[in-house]
Amino acid sequence: MRKPVVLITGAGGEIGHSLVTRLSDAGTAVITLDLTPLDATLAPRVLREFTGSITDVPLLDRLLAQFEVGVIYHLAARLSSRSEFTPVTAHHVNVEGTLNLLEFAQHEGESHGRPVTFVYPSSIAAYGLPSLEAKARAGRVREDEHLQPTTMYGCNKLYCELLGDYYARHYKQLSVDTIPRVDFRAVRFPGLISATTVPAGGTSDYAPEMIHAAAKRQPYACFVRPDTTIPFMAMPDASAALQALAEAPRERLRRTTYNVSAFSRSAEEIRHTVQAAFPNAEISYKIDYKRQGIVDSWPADVDDAAARADWGFAPSYEFGRAFREYLIPAIGSFYAS
Ligand code: SER
Numbered sequence: 001m002r003k004p005v006v007l008i009t010g011a012g013g014e015i016g017h018s019l020v021t022r023l024s025d026a027g028t029a030v031i032t033l034d035l036t037p038l039d040a041t042l043a044p045r046v047l048r049e050f051t052g053s054i055t056d057v058p059l060l061d062r063l064l065a066q067f068e069v070g071v072i073y074h075l076a077a078r079l080s081s082r083s084e085f086t087p088v089t090a091h092h093v094n095v096e097g098t099l100n101l102l103e104f105a106q107h108e109g110e111s112h113g114r115p116v117t118f119v120y121p122s123s124i125a126a127y128g129l130p131s132l133e134a135k136a137r138a139g140r141v142r143e144d145e146h147l148q149p150t151t152m153y154g155c156n157k158l159y160c161e162l163l164g165d166y167y168a169r170h171y172k173q174l175s176v177d178t179i180p181r182v183d184f185r186a187v188r189f190p191g192l193i194s195a196t197t198v199p200a201g202g203t204s205d206y207a208p209e210m211i212h213a214a215a216k217r218q219p220y221a222c223f224v225r226p227d228t229t230i231p232f233m234a235m236p237d238a239s240a241a242l243q244a245l246a247e248a249p250r251e252r253l254r255r256t257t258y259n260v261s262a263f264s265r266s267a268e269e270i271r272h273t274v275q276a277a278f279p280n281a282e283i284s285y286k287i288d289y290k291r292q293g294i295v296d297s298w299p300a301d302v303d304d305a306a307a308r309a310d311w312g313f314a315p316s317y318e319f320g321r322a323f324r325e326y327l328i329p330a331i332g333s334f335y336a337s
Contacts, residue, residue, distance in 0.1 A: 003066075006030050007073070009076040010077065011033070012039065013075055014192065022239045078153065079203075095156050118168075122186045128150045135300055143258065164182070210271060219282035233262040234322040258311075259302040269319075
């Protein structure tokens with residue numbers, strides 16, 4: 001008998017930390033796949049941890065043989081800035097890795113006879129506005145607008161949304177004996193801010209880096225202009241959104257991919273708030289024009305009405321509350337310990 005479990009790829013990453021904690025607190029049996037071993041806070045929370053790559057198909061076959069996976073949270077990816085340095089590797093991991101997981105889900109579904117819920121974090125990077133004027137005009141962007149990403153990561157995310165939709169609705173449509181077994185659901189995350197982890201290789205990283213540097217009493221040079229504005233979300237709301245989407249009744253979901261967001265703020269507004277919380281913080285600006293160009297192509301805000309209507313998305317942390325009740329107390333105790 002194979003064991004019924006939830007699989008999380010990229011479990012040791014930022015979202016993974018929050019999601020593994022949330023699901024294991026709820027008593028869910030979780031198995032994980034990550035390139036490196038889980039840290040001591042996560043490892044005891046999971047039923048079984050696999051160390052390896054999502055590009056390793058024989059490893060995925062071993063998981064298939066041993067576990068009955070009903071839900072997959074496929075978090076493993078290379079983020080946007082990092083992907084620009086090695087775009088072919090990024091494509092290999094972000095696209096071919098996702099294809100491997102979709103095939104894995106299809107085979108799991110075939111073997112246990114029920115669709116596998118496949119939850120995929122897409123990104124605001126799927127959008128691409130050609131200029132700051134277009135960004136100002138676009139306002140709160142809806143899911144089907146401005147889908148001309150400028151980064152390899154954004155292209156990868158947008159394509160994998162389509163690939164997931166293909167597995168969910170059209171898989172091998174000309175074969176008589178194969179039916180879709182993948183229930184694919186995606187959110188497009190804004191920039192995410194966690195109190196307990198820092199991102200690696202993203203382009204929205206200036207916000208979390210600014211906060212963590214202030215908490216550690218280190219100077220920080222923000223790599224985008226003060227007026228740079230994109231939407232953000234606190235990490236507990238991000239992992240809660242993934243869980244809520246996974247648990248939503250299928251018939252309520254009218255889309256494959258949903259925008260989600262909590263607050264849209266400029267780098268300068270974030271700097272002010274960090275400075276108020278940590279009065280000794282030394283925050284300056286040193287613009288990286290290439291990374292600036294990427295963030296300028298992302299919308300200043302997104303319309304998440306569909307997520308709110310279809311599966312009850314409702315973030316707990318607006319900007320003020322995220323700082324007052326989550327980031328400042330949690331970062332303070334994180335670095336104190
Ligand atoms: N936060 C991610 C990045 O900056 C976008 O999804 O790459």
